[in-house]
Amino acid sequence: MKGFKDFVMQGNVIDLAVGVVIGSAFTALIGAFVDNLIQPVINVFGGSNVDGLAFTITNESTKVDIGAILSAVIAFLITAAVVYFVFVLPISSARKLDRKRRGLPEEEETTVSEDIVLLTEIRDALTAQRGGTQAGGTTPQV
Structure with a gap:
């Protein structure tokens, strides 16, 4: 039991737990931002079509929503940028x-x-034995 207690009380486990909780809340925030601000702007480019940049191939189950894909990419880029500039960059600077x-x-x-x-x-x-070239006749790569 002592070993488990030591494991749980290590800083890495606590940091990971805090990171997961903050990540979940941050994902919800970015999702709401993209769904309610970015997605409508992307759908404007779809013209008068109610679906925005979505189109149906044969029926409703074959709907391709380009706007949703673009929104997901934008959400990922926003999340990655915030994580980098808020967490990674300050921590690496502090370590240096x-x-x-x-x-x-x-x-x-x-x-x-x-x-x-x-x-x-x-x-x-082996390279020297072959006369300075590899089997393919190219010079060796380092």
């Missing part, structure tokens, strides 16, 4: 500032596993 205060390098150096180093050496040796 924190790293700078601690005197750590800006970017963490990535370590390459021994397997990758060995495979790279094998590739280079």
Whole structure:
């Protein structure tokens, strides 16, 4: 039971729960904005047709609603932009500032596993053995 309590009390789990709740509320807000403001504006371009940019191929079950698709794309772009500018950008800036205060390098150096180093050496040796070209006659890509 103690392990479960420690897991739940970790900051990551709480942050995730808060993110899900805020994301749900934000999705409802963006959905209302698009349905009640953007969709009517898009439907204006459909002319005098009551359906806006929608058209029916054979019957009502084969209705293609271009306006709804455009609205969904716009809703996605608005959501992505707000998430980026409100959450991602400030958090990454705060992390960079924190790293700078601690005197750590800006970017963490990535370590390459021994397997990758060995495979790279094998590739280079095979390339050199073939005379500097790969099997297709092209120069090797890095």
